[in-house]
Amino acid sequence: MLALWLPRLPTDARERTMPPELRGRPFALLRTERQRRMVVAVNRVAASAGIGPGHTLSDARALEPGLEVAEATPEADAVLLGRIADWAHRYSPWTAADEPDGVVIDITGCAHLFGNEAALAADLTGRLRAAGFAARAAIADTPAAAWGLVRFGSPEDRRRERLDGLPLAALRLPAETVEGLHALGLRRIGDLHAMPRAGLAARFGGRLLQRYDQAFGRLDEPISPRRPVPEHRERLTFAEPISTPESIAGALRHLLGRLCTGLEAAGQGVRRLRLDTHRTDQRVDDEAQSLTLGTSRPTRDPAALARLAAPLLERIDPGPGLETLVLSATETGPLIAIQTGIDGEGIDGGLAELVDRLALRLGERAVLRLVPRESWLPERCVAALPPVEVLPLPKPWPAGRPRPLRLLTPPEPIEATAPLPDDPPLQFVWRGLRHRVSRAEGPERIECEWWRPEGSLGLAVRDYYRVEDGAGRRFWLFRAGLYRPGEWPRWFLHGFLG
Template sequence: MPAEQRARPFALLRIERQRRVVVAVNRAAAAMGISPGHSLADARALEPGLEVAEATPDTDSALLGRIADWARRYSPCTAVDEPDGVVIDITGCAHLFGGEGALAADLTGRLRAAGFAARAAIAATPTAAWGIVRFADAEERRRERLDGLPLAALRLQAETVEALHALGLRRIGDLHAMPRAGLAARFGEKLLQRYDQAFGRLDEPISPRRPVPAFRERLSFAEPIATPESIAGALRHLLRRLCAGLEAAGQGARRLRLDAHCIDQRVDDEPQGLTLGTSRPARDPAVLARLFAPLLERIEPGPGLETLTLAATETEPLGAIQIGMDGEGADGGLVELVDRLVLRLGDRAVLRLVPRESWLPERCVAPLPPGQPVPAPKPWPAGRPRPLRLLTPPEPVEAIAPLPDDPPLQFLWRGVRHRVRRADGPERIECEWWRPEGSLGLAVRDYYRVEDGDGRRFWLFRAGLYRPGENPRWFLHGFLG
């Protein structure tokens, strides 16, 4: 919003009980005595030139979500506090910013520079922080004084606050001397719940906007870094710390995420993120650094990076690894090669074939990404030779064969005629009636193993049952060596 427009009284409205009610005002409107809860008529009576617009709760909620995601630079545990706040659990994080006061000053400074009117309070409990930031002055926000705050600072319903006022109770400190049983009987358990949460007697867990990884490392820089060498060095440092934690817990990483925060990152911008998946649990910092190396080229440091965070978002148990004389695991080179191919070609381009229980030749194996667990093996039919190479789909051929069940005497495939010297069959395969799309539209197949005069062996089948007066259809499905 331009500066000249911010200087004019402005309010957001919504419809409540068939009335247009003020839900938010800027500083100019507040100076005129207009506040949330006024009807539009009352607000215009105070300031006829008041500019108004309809409130957009969905847009506001989305913006709060982006701010909560941006605030993950201070802590991985952030949550939206509707309708106008964000709650951040900074336990164990404040020292990274020079203390609680420095963290709060950095947070509000960045938000104000982005054009937001922001206030911050740090308290021992979420309820206390909610009340202090909304009802205390700057000095009280620093010292966390609750007793002198109004009862509305406990996040109580307006009806409850008015009923307490009727009894002469106006401050949180007034509740200390009141009997709990009497308060609960008259005002319900919600009052005592909020009271106990404010003073830490009752737990008030925060539901993070995003799951907090169990294994996460963060690195801040006194001076922004921008060169590929410095970024790679910082990543290696993070990997060593992260893998040490994984080893202590007996875990290995299956998916890692690196977030890079630029010094010019806007509040509503996502940090630059890189995601790395592995085909097996891994915790070797050198191997993971080599896998990350080609991905680091995607980071655009701009004027510089001020923070890097590395998290293992998916982990699996990983015990001690037997290494060889060269320091590598028994199949470490193969695993790293597979991971490199996946990074370069995509997870859909690197597959392995595993047996699948099906009589249909085209369905008896299934492609599986390397990162997925292999199902229990299903044995192929014993005594039923299958070709090593199949044609997909089977190719039609012209065959001459006695009827109804004899093998072909000769067949024409791709313009070349093959005379059959030896043959074996038929082997009848019915379609899977519950999966008609998997049967190539052919209900019954009679397969034959045939060998031509040059020793080449083919796998042919006749489609459908024999019917007098109809020419049978023949297909070549594979090669037997």
């Protein structure tokens, strides 16, 4: 486990955006507490003048009259820390922000990509320092040990004995617990070895023993990554940065081949891919360049996926060059062998690829399939589903119930004149235009489902009529409600019959 510590993250972030003439001057961030302006963070120059968190602004100005100040923004600092954790994915897929000023990275199986653990830590801290951040890193067998070493010890020393010499604050204990242990004469972590565990738990609670056991690996401390780590993931690092479209496309084809080989062994197909690119000049607070694409059904055909991804590659700005590409299958589905045609294509493979290309260009919600749904309500009798997803066959629409090709959503109110309660209208007015009815059929009564008291339109009972005006235009009208004393139904136009 590697613990990264950014001791002056808030002030370093501000100084990076300052004019050059203001850098190197004493600087502090403030917040208001009980009507007092309090220092919450200082830069290196202000710290060397004796200013630290907890000082009031007046005390800080007494120590350094030329102190520059600004308002603290903890929310923006948390966002920046999250971006640094995302940027650290170039070292390991398992990164987590350790607020307020750290990042935890599980580098198991990753150190050899950089030579060794020391080279990985040096590359990480070197890039951060070049970007203007004070940074330290320590590697240990547990997150708790790495956290304590990077803040209170020597990051280069990973011996168990070195943990014994660290102060008790290195166990991430509350201040009152540390003060209580100091009152007993316990100053270092090693002082706890000889103490009876039952006595420590009875006096200070189980939190002390939990932190103590986590530091020495007797108790697991799970680290939740900032983003879920995909089960199928391939990484390609280049000896020399690449920047041409041909080289990027070739690298992607290579990654797709390796990824699909792993998916085949697992009996899986990809449903969603993400390509993360890392530029040589990418700053730690820059948004990472990532491309995502989805498929209508699970697939592991590298050639088809490469064709699908080709238009997206134009969005990548390689700048001076890309040094690492990471391809992840963020969503997969079961895929077993299927019968193919003589030409080697699946029975509907061409259709699936066409749907994927249309969805990539128009959006996933723009390419859908309409299927019947078991509901008499016109606005609910059709469901929009993915085009090629295999689902149980729905029941067909009932025969003998003509329905319009076009529905109005929502139905538009009209003024209608009917001689008797159940008779079709003689005429109606829609959008200021009067239509005289020459032919009519109906009524067809539709009531809302019993579990929908007023229906999706707030209309419980509807009597539908198919009518034709003198110009041959055919409409689908309905009367909402029943004739009752003191209550008059309303009329609506719901669709056109062609």
